[in-house]
Amino acid sequence: MGFDFGLFCVFLAACAAAAATGSMFMPGRWYDDLAKPTWNPPNWVFPVVWSILYLLIAASASRVAGAPGSAYAMAFWGLQIALNTLWTPVFFGLQRIKAGMLIIVLLWLAVAGCLVATFRVEPFAGLLLVPYLIWVSIAASLNWSVWRLNPEEANKPRPAEG
Amino acid sequence: MGFDFGLFCVFLAACAAAAATGSMFMPGRWYDDLAKPTWNPPNWVFPVVWSILYLLIAASASRVAGAPGSAYAMAFWGLQIALNTLWTPVFFGLQRIKAGMLIIVLLWLAVAGCLVATFRVEPFAGLLLVPYLIWVSIAASLNWSVWRLNPEEANKPRPAEG
Numbered sequence: 627m628g629f630d631f632g633l634f635c636v637f638l639a640a641c642a643a644a645a646a647t648g649s650m651f652m653p654g655r656w657y658d659d660l661a662k663p664t665w666n667p668p669n670w671v672f673p674v675v676w677s678i679l680y681l682l683i684a685a686s687a688s689r690v691a692g693a694p695g696s697a698y699a700m701a702f703w704g705l706q707i708a709l710n711t712l713w714t715p716v717f718f719g720l721q722r723i724k725a726g727m728l729i730i731v732l733l734w735l736a737v738a739g740c741l742v743a744t745f746r747v748e749p750f751a752g753l754l755l756v757p758y759l760i761w762v763s764i765a766a767s768l769n770w771s772v773w774r775l776n777p778e779e780a781n782k783p784r785p786a787e788g
Numbered sequence: 789m790g791f792d793f794g795l796f797c798v799f800l801a802a803c804a805a806a807a808a809t810g811s812m813f814m815p816g817r818w819y820d821d822l823a824k825p826t827w828n829p830p831n832w833v834f835p836v837v838w839s840i841l842y843l844l845i846a847a848s849a850s851r852v853a854g855a856p857g858s859a860y861a862m863a864f865w866g867l868q869i870a871l872n873t874l875w876t877p878v879f880f881g882l883q884r885i886k887a888g889m890l891i892i893v894l895l896w897l898a899v900a901g902c903l904v905a906t907f908r909v910e911p912f913a914g915l916l917l918v919p920y921l922i923w924v925s926i927a928a929s930l931n932w933s934v935w936r937l938n939p940e941e942a943n944k945p946r947p948a949e950g
Contacts, residue, residue: 636863636901643870643894650878650887687866692859700853700862701798707870708805715877720812732805739798 634688640707641680647714648673656721661775666768679758683707686754690747699747702740709733723773723780730766737762796850802869803842809876810835818883823937828930841920845869848916852909861909864902871895885935885942892928899924 653669687703690696709732717726737759745752773780815831849865852858871894879888899921907914935942 630859633859633863636860636867639898640863640867640870643867643874643891646874647877650882650884687863688859691862692855692857694856695854696858696862697792697795697850697854698798700858700865701795701802701849703862704849704866704869705798705802705805707866708802708873711870711873712805712808715809715881716812719877719881722812725812729805736801 630688633691634684637684637687637691637703638680641684644707644711645676645680647711648676651714651718653718657718660772660779663768663771663775666771667764675761679761682754683758686744686751689751689754690744693747696743696747699740699743702736702743706733706736706740709736717769721779722784723769723776727766727769727773730762730769734759734762734766792850795853796846799846799849799853799865800842803846806869806873807838807842809873810838813876813880815880819880822934822941825930825933825937828933829926837923841923844916845920848906848913851913851916852906855909858905858909861902861905864898864905868895868898868902871898879931883941884946885931885938889928889931889935892924892931896921896924896928 683703683706687700690699709729713726713729713733716722716729737755741752741755741759744755845865845868849862852861871891875888875891875895878884878891899917903914903917903921906917
C-alpha cells in the first residue's frame with residue numbers, strides 16, 4: 627500500500643467540506659458568553675488542531691482505500707466525515723447544545739469504529755487516527771461541560787421549526 | 789460481491805447524518821417567500837425522493853466497498869456525503885444562495901466521480917447512482933433559478949461573521 631497523491635486529495639477534499647463549516651458557522655457572541663470549564667483550550671487551538679487532524683484523516687484513508695478487508699473502514703470513514711460536517715452547524719448555527727452532544731457521541735463511536743477497522747487492514751493507518759479519537763474525546767467533554775454549566779441555555783425552548 | 793447488511797447499515801447511517809440536516813434546517817418562511825421557477829416540484833417531493841436516493845447511495849457503496857480497485861469510488865463517496873451534509877445548513881440555515889450554488893456544483897462533480905469510479909468496479913453499483921446524479925442536476929438547476937430570480941436576496945450584504 628503505497629501513497630496515491632490523487633486519492634489523498636479526494637479524501638482531503640471531503641475533509642475540506644467538513645472544515646468549511648468552521649469558517650461559516652463561527653462561535654460568535656453566543657458561545658463567548660457561555661460558561662466554560664477551566665480547562666477550555668484557547669480559541670486559536672481549534673483550527674490548528676483540526677488542520678493537522680484532517681491531514682491525518684485523509685492520509686489514513688488513502689493508505690487503506692481499496693485494500694482487501696477495507697469495506698468497514700471505508701463505511702465508518704464516510705460516517706465520521708458526515709457527522710463531523712453536521713456538528714458545527716447544529717452546535718454553533720442552531721445553538722443546540724444537547725443535539726450537538728448526541729452528534730459528537732455518535733462521531734466518537736464512528737471514529738472508534740473507523741480506527742479499529744482501519745487498524746485491522748494496516749496498523750500504521752489505524753494509528754494515524756488515534757489523535758483524532760483523542761481530540762473528539764476532548765471536544766465531547768467540552769460539549770458536555772458547556773451543557774452542564776449552562777443548563778438554561780441548553781434547555782431553552784426551541785422556536786417551532788420551519 | 790454479495791450483500792453485507794451490516795455494511796449497508798453503516799453507509800446508511802452516514803446518509804442519515806446527511807438527511808438529518810433536512811429536519812433541522814427547514815426551508816421555512818424565508819424560502820417560501822422567494823420566487824421559484826414554474827417547474828419547482830411541490831415540497832413533499834423532496835423528502836420522498838431523498839429517502840429513496842439515500843437507500844440507493846448506501847446500497848451502491850456497500851456493494852463495492854473493499855473490492856479491488858474501489859479506492860477512488862470510496863474517496864468520492866466520502867466527498868459526496870460531506871458535501872451533501874453541508875448544502876442544507878448553508879442554503880437554508882445561513883440563507884446563502886450563492887455559497888449553496890458552489891457547494892451543489894462540487895457535489896455534482898463528486899457524485900459524477902463516484903458514479904464513474906463505482907461503475908468501473910461493478911457496473912450495476914454504478915448505475916444505482918444514476919438517479920442521484922439526475923436529482924442533483926435538478927436541485928442544482930433549482931438553486932441556480934432561485935439565485936437568478938432573487939438577485940437582491942442572493943446579493944444581500946452578509947453580517948460580519950463571528
